[in-house]
Amino acid sequence: MNYSIQQLSEIASKPERNILGLMSGTSLDGLDMVLCNITGAGRETLLEVKKIKTFPYPQDIISRLREVVSVEEASLQEVCLAHTWLANYHADLVLETLAGWEMEPTDIDAVASHGQTIYHAPFVKHRKKGMPNATLQIGDGDHIARNTGIITISDFRQKHTAAGGEGAPMASLVDKLLFSHPTENRFLLNIGGIANFSFLPSQASDARYVTTDTGPGNTLINAVVQSEFGREFDRDGAIAASGTVQPELLRQMKQDPYFHEPFPKTTGPELFNLKWIEKNKKKVGKTGIAATDLVATLTWLTAETIADALRSVADGLDADTPPAVYVSGGGMHNKTMMRWLNGLLEDIPVESFETIGYNPDAKEAASFAVLANEMLAGEGFLIDPKQGTPRRVNFGKISFPV
Template identity: 55%
Template structure:
């Protein structure tokens, strides 16, 4: 037997595994690296976050990534080069993190690499009936594996689209498995560039879980702040706080058909970006909206569309706890406005029921890799009742 396959088999038989989860989101801020110990699999899964770090991308590299991310046209040469370059780069960052933590790479069973999404194109977005749901991540798993010498599982979203899903959000599978309460409803809200949540009815309920994107989370706010204030993001919601929400502009932004679509749905910065903002304002003939008012209005847009999507699944206004993760958790104005819009819910930090909220998505992919190695997979709520697993396996050599 090929020795690599024998090693893979041995890993699948272990009662627990040490897995590194990687996540780089639509903000392109850097790479989240989560070192996890995962005991068991399936419903018996227990996860312990041993170490976590976010390593910022080099500004020049970030600029190159932006040039091919969420744009309808890009250089094929640049896509090809960055697919390999990002894999090598992520491998390098993993080795640096392990050295910092004093951990030898031989102690790691597997790397779970999400990669960098450069384009997300579900049918609901591309509107081509003869084409499937599609999504594309770069950061080649073979390069990660070869660079680190560690078995790597990557490209998780492709099986989801192949089986009829839209390739997002992926967190729901783990949310349902680990965080469903016996008697209480929960909502797990992640506010990244795009906001999404998982509604979790209790074990005792006959209601169904639902996971969905809601629309922009941080992405439009970041776009505006970067253009008009030359800052990466609105730290502590300072700019939104000093501005005023323009109700006319807010109404125009919310008229986008995406917000009227039924749940579940997905989207991305391919739709919600700086051009989208400018197009919506142009339709109204607005050219002189003060920059701080724009940031405040975009923050309110995120708050209202998140709250309205949550209200669609919480029709009875049950006192429900909303556990928040993602970068938006650190914007107190955004969180305050969501809280005001959902008086029958309580906003809480995801850490109360899990672990570091900034690490949540990286840990999610570590658990998905663990399931690939040790379990039967997940139902993805399409017409098929067949379980599927996510990820492709790359051997180090």
């Protein structure tokens, strides 16, 4: 038997595995690295987060990524190069982190690398008749495997689109597997560059499981803060708190067809970007709006579209079993956004994901570690695309070090 296949078989047969999850989101703020010990697979999966490390991207990495991430036109040479250099950079960070943890690559059974999404193009965005849902991530798994000496699983989103899905949200598959509760209806809300949620009905409920993007999370806020204030993000929501929400502009933005599409749906900075903001400003004659007011309006837009989406599900639930919302992602650190979201949701409690036992900043990277574990040792996830028959699917492509 080929040595690599034999090694893969041995890892898959182990009762538990150490998997290193890597996540780099659309905010381009850095790489999250989470060491997970995972026992079993499928409904028997037990997840323990052992270590967490976040590497903020230096400005030169951010600048280079911005040349190819979520832009309509990019140099094919730069895309090709970025696919490799980002993988090599991530591999270096893996080795540096393991050394800092006093671990060897041989202590890790697999790396689960999400990569960096450079373009997300579901049909709801591209509207090209006869063309499929599509998404593209860079950070080649072969280079990570070769440079670290660790089997690497990557390209998780591709199988989702191949099976009829939109390639997102992927963490929701793990949410359903690990975080459903016997008696509590739960929303697991993640506010990254894009906001998304999983609604997990209680095991006693006949409500329907829902997962979807809601629209912009931090992406519009960050874009304006970077262009107008020279900062990467609005720390604690301080800029938003100093501004005034512009109702007319807010109403115009909320008229975007995306907000009226049925669930499930996905989106990205390909739609919600500075051009989108300018288009809406011109429609209401608000081209001279103060930057602080614009940040306030965009922050309220995120809070309100999240609240609208959550309410559309919550309002159909039995009054005897009210839901709770558990939040993860960078947006949870925006105090202004969270204050407004709490006010909009009124009687629905909003808590940190940590309340149910997990570090919210580790959630996405850990989710991809669980997806990788299922690829190695499980039967896959049952997905229900908009068309077609529900079927079990495993996610990720396997790269060997040799």
